[in-house]
Amino acid sequence: MKSKPELIADEVLKHKPKKVVDIGYAQEPNPFLAKEGIEIYGIDIVKARAPYTKTFKCDLNSDNLPFEKETIDVVAMGCTLAHVANPLKVMAEINRVLKPGGVLVLSTPNPNYYWENVLNIFYHTFKKRVSRAKHEEHFFEFSRYNVRTIGERAGFSIVDEIGTVFQLVKIPLRFNTMNFPGISYEIIYVLNKVGNPRSYATFENNGINRIPTNLY
Numbered sequence: 001m002k003s004k005p006e007l008i009a010d011e012v013l014k015h016k017p018k019k020v021v022d023i024g025y026a027q028e029p030n031p032f033l034a035k036e037g038i039e040i041y042g043i044d045i046v047k048a049r050a051p052y053t054k055t056f057k058c059d060l061n062s063d064n065l066p067f068e069k070e071t072i073d074v075v076a077m078g079c080t081l082a083h084v085a086n087p088l089k090v091m092a093e094i095n096r097v098l099k100p101g102g103v104l105v106l107s108t109p110n111p112n113y114y115w116e117n118v119l120n121i122f123y124h125t126f127k128k129r130v131s132r133a134k135h136e137e138h139f140f141e142f143s144r145y146n147v148r149t150i151g152e153r154a155g156f157s158i159v160d161e162i163g164t165v166f167q168l169v170k171i172p173l174r175f176n177t178m179n180f181p182g183i184s185y186e187i188i189y190v191l192n193k194v195g196n197p198r199s200y201a202t203f204e205n206n207g208i209n210r211i212p213t214n215l216y
Contacts, residue, residue, distance in 0.1 A: 001176050004107060004164050004186065005030045008076050011105045011162070011190050017073035021065070021097070024080030025050055033076070041067075060084045060093075067097040074098075077106040079186065082138045091154035092197040092216040104156060104191040107164070111141035113185050115169055144182070147189055153198055153215070156191035163187060 002010070009032030012020060017038060022030055025042035029050035033040050042048075042055035043065065056066050061084055075094050081087050094104055110116070119126050142150070144161070151158055163177030163184030177184040200213040 001165070001174065004078065004188070006032050007162055007164065007178070007188055008078055008105055008107060009033050011160070011188065012074050012076050012103075015074055015103050017103075019072050019074075021067070021072050021075045022050075022052065023060070023075060023077040023094075024083070025052070025055070025078075028078070030076065030078070060090050061086065065093050065097050069096055070099045070102075072097045072099065072102060074103045074105065077104065079107050079109065081106060081108050081142065082140050085139060086216075087140060087142075087150055088154060088197075089216045091150055091156070095155045095193055095197055098193045100193065102193045104193070105188065106191070107186050107188045108142050108147065110181070110184055110187050111143055112182065113166075114183070115185075116141075144187070147187075151189070151191050153201075155193060155195045155197045157194045158189055158191050160190040161187055162190070 005028065009030055012033060013035060019039045020033060021041045021043060022033065023043045026044035026046050026048035029042065029048065029052065031051060034051050040052040042050045042052045043058045044055070045057065045059050047055055047057045058066060075098060081090065084090050098104065119130060148158055161181040163179065163181035164186045166175045166177045166183050166185060167173065181187045197216060199210045200215055202209045202211065
């Protein structure tokens with residue numbers, strides 16, 4: 001069974017990139033990205049050792065990515081979107097640095113994973129078993145619908161979803177869920193850049209109203 005870093009690297013390398021950015025690398029740099037002829041840049045709120053071309057300290061809540069417009073082939077972002085205060089702004093900034101037709105490979109926890117549903121339904125029973133890190137670090141959880149909404153608003157189109165793993169609590173049985181992302185603990189999304197970020201929208205009277213506002 002392939003690990004999440006391997007699955008992400010497989011999707012990144014499918015596109016034969018020359019320049020790759022790994023956002024949120026510090027906790028777990030991805031060794032599977034390292035291939036001859038590829039420049040890999042790491043972005044995180046802290047600096048860490050990684051087998052990359054160069055790493056940058058960058059606070060996604062306030063800083064722009066340290067790259068020129070349309071200079072990056074692929075961006076990988078493993079389980080980072082849930083940790084930022086303005087996910088749409090981050091997605092729009094990724095759109096800015098990607099070349100036309102560039103690819104974003106991101107992963108995010110599945111809020112509909114069976115154990116997440118148990119924790120939410122019986123919150124007061126299990127609240128002490130939810131990790132402190134989750135309480136302190138996670139701002140959001142994204143359903144498959146949410147990822148599509150955010151992605152499309154930021155100028156992307158989802159082309160694939162890959163499941164990572166399913167495991168019953170306290171039972172050492174793990175199942176490969178690559179083809180069944182809806183039941184996976186974490187989902188990897190592959191998105192193509194298809195345009196520029198769009199304005200806020202409301203749906204009223206069987207029509208869509210696009211309202212300019214400061215989303216980003």
